[in-house]
Amino acid sequence: MPWEKEISAWETALRAAGRSAQTVGLRTYHLRRLGSWAGCTGPWALTLDDLLTWTGLQDWRPETRRSVRASLRAFWRWGVATERTTVDVAAGLPAVPPAKPDPRPAPPEAVVTALSEADERVWLMIRLAVELGMRRGEVAQVHTRDLSRDLLGWTLHVHGKGSRNRDVPLPDSLARALRRLPDGWAFPGADHGHLSARWVGRLVGRLLPVGVTMHQLRHLCATELHDATHDLRAIQELLGHASVATTQRYVAVRPDTVRAMVAERSARWAA
Incomplete structure (x- = not known):
């Protein structure tokens, strides 16, 4: 052929x-x-x-x-x-304009439910996605050799999209969970020794509500970190984006945040 x-x-x-x-x-x-x-x-x-x-x-x-x-x-x-x-x-072929930013963070309560219903393997997949903002393909490729430790704590070397690899800080509880695994791939499978990205996404998606995907855990990570820090550059580094413009597309602006911002400023003018 x-x-x-x-x-x-x-x-x-x-x-x-x-x-x-x-x-x-x-x-x-x-x-x-x-x-x-x-x-x-x-x-x-x-x-x-x-x-x-x-x-x-x-x-x-x-x-x-x-x-x-x-x-x-x-x-x-x-x-x-x-x-x-x-x-x-x-x-x-004509150029295709980028889509209008449409951040779609997963509902936090749905993630809590998924974690409570997941087996140990999928539980770890969900945590890597929602706490570190990892893509499904990055989660699929986690290997015990990617763990390292220095004076600041544990770090995970992430095999990113387009060969843009990065190091992300590991919370102690996640580090302990990964260190308990046998040496080798965290999620063994038939795709060069590990599970495929598609299969990881499917396993996680089974525990999420209809219409909610594993990628939306990454959106939730970005949104909650931005709410806490307002530091787009730091979030860009964590997520492995090539530009801050891409990171902005992941951060949802919550209606209550806008309302509080306007109310606070209005109160100053009214005074």
């Missing part, structure tokens, strides 16, 4: 460039979706009109649409660079 051969070669190139397993998996997943739609027509026979037709037929959220566009553009740039094709048809 021409698609599988080319996607496999591109996957090798992505790994050679140091892309993370999550990035490689996402990019190749997008191309396989396109290949399934195109059928026997090989990738280099497609035109810009074909790409526009396929992407236009999809009911995607803006961020998914932006991600797919990035995958297609990267694939065709690689095709031109390796002389598989002479025309970068994906270069003509």
